[in-house]
Amino acid sequence: MPEIMQYVIRESAFHRLHPITKLIFAVVVVALAVLTSDTAMLAVLVGAVVAVAAAGGLVRDLLRQVPLLLSLAASLLALTVLTIQSGDIVFYLVPLSVPVVGGAFPVTTGAIDLAAAMSLRFAAMLFAFQLFVISTQPRDLVHLMDRLRMPVDYTLMLLIALRFIPSLQLEGKRIHEAQLARAYNPGKGLTGRVRGLFPIIIPLVSNSLGKATVLGLTIDLRGYRSGRRTPMQDRVLGRGDVAGICCMGLVVAGYLAVLLV
Numbered sequence: 001m002p003e004i005m006q007y008v009i010r011e012s013a014f015h016r017l018h019p020i021t022k023l024i025f026a027v028v029v030v031a032l033a034v035l036t037s038d039t040a041m042l043a044v045l046v047g048a049v050v051a052v053a054a055a056g057g058l059v060r061d062l063l064r065q066v067p068l069l070l071s072l073a074a075s076l077l078a079l080t081v082l083t084i085q086s087g088d089i090v091f092y093l094v095p096l097s098v099p100v101v102g103g104a105f106p107v108t109t110g111a112i113d114l115a116a117a118m119s120l121r122f123a124a125m126l127f128a129f130q131l132f133v134i135s136t137q138p139r140d141l142v143h144l145m146d147r148l149r150m151p152v153d154y155t156l157m158l159l160i161a162l163r164f165i166p167s168l169q170l171e172g173k174r175i176h177e178a179q180l181a182r183a184y185n186p187g188k189g190l191t192g193r194v195r196g197l198f199p200i201i202i203p204l205v206s207n208s209l210g211k212a213t214v215l216g217l218t219i220d221l222r223g224y225r226s227g228r229r230t231p232m233q234d235r236v237l238g239r240g241d242v243a244g245i246c247c248m249g250l251v252v253a254g255y256l257a258v259l260l261v
Contacts, residue, residue, distance in 0.1 A: 014056030086110030
């Protein structure tokens with residue numbers, strides 16, 4: 001399985017954009033997702049992010065998060081069904097024909113709308129952040145955060161965290177394959193799945209701690225604490241960046257106009 005949150009090499013117009021343009025795009029999408037409660041507008045926002053990803057050849061990498069979003073949507077639906085009782089009743093989780101407890105846990109239109117809106121909101125924010133990360137090289141991220149006057153320690157923590165996600169995923173896959181090669185069979189069903197996690201998690205955590213120690217020593221050996229920084233060449237905004245920023249400005253202005261009317 002391909003790694004998530006890993007830079008994907010492509011030759012596209014979106015990849016060639018300045019990192020600040022892609023950051024503005026992610027911030028605009030997150031802001032619109034937070035400020036919007038209409039399900040249809042959120043669906044359009046998610047579709048717009050997917051369209052941008054398709055233009056950059058990253059739609060397949062983006063849609064790998066769909067299983068996670070589906071599980072999140074199911075969890076939100078179950079939560080809203082148990083807590084929200086507004087709107088018309090669509091059906092009951094426990095049919096009316098069941099004696100004594102029949103008609104329990106009604107599923108209402110208000111619960112479904114709220115769960116759909118929250119799921120689409122999370123999808124828009126997750127897609128926007130992932131699109132920003134997988135289309136921007138790590139050195140460009142460092143340069144961007146340096147220009148934004150972010151503390152160097154925070155920049156280092158963010159880049160290490162982003163790099164550790166695909167590294168841990170790949171390491172876990174190798175450990176799982178090693179356990180299968182040793183004919184380890186914890187059993188079937190939910191109990192077997194839970195028992196099968198321990199032979200993967202324990203060596204994965206142990207290896208991660210070892211890598212963290214090596215990484216700390218490497219950072220010290222490269223003079224991180226000396227305070228000296230290597231100057232980086234500035235990138236200028238191109239025509240595509242100006243056009244993209246103007247389009248995002250028009251979208252935000254249009255949304256505010258609709259919101260105020």
